[in-house]
Amino acid sequence: MILDYLTSESDGEKMVVSVLDQSEMAAGASGRVQIKAASEISQSPVMGAQVQVTLATSDGLVKQLFKGATNAGGLCLATFAIPAVSESAVVIIDVSHPRGGKQLKYLVTRKP
Numbered sequence: 001m002i003l004d005y006l007t008s009e010s011d012g013e014k015m016v017v018s019v020l021d022q023s024e025m026a027a028g029a030s031g032r033v034q035i036k037a038a039s040e041i042s043q044s045p046v047m048g049a050q051v052q053v054t055l056a057t058s059d060g061l062v063k064q065l066f067k068g069a070t071n072a073g074g075l076c077l078a079t080f081a082i083p084a085v086s087e088s089a090v091v092i093i094d095v096s097h098p099r100g101g102k103q104l105k106y107l108v109t110r111k112p
Helices: 002-011
Strands: 015-022 030-039 050-057 062-069 075-081 089-097 100-107
Touching: 015 089, 015 100, 030 050, 030 089, 050 075, 062 075
Parallel strands: none
Antiparallel strands: 015 030, 030 075, 050 062, 050 089, 089 100
């Protein structure tokens, strides 16, 4: 009976997202972000969370750079090329799952 209760509670846990590693987000360079999705209380890995990386610029350009999902360990390594842009830009990382979601934003640096 207690096990049934604990199992039902863990099924309803919200997802938390953490960044384990990331590269600098620089225009014209390669980008990398390692994401971990886990249950909030039990810290169990969340498999199948959708991970999407998008570039958005101040002049209205929106470009998808990566699309994937977390594996059985709750991990996703997103690697992508950041286009060389001359205007202000941001890399947006969206992680979504029925248990919740998170959006992370990183400013893109430009080389002088």
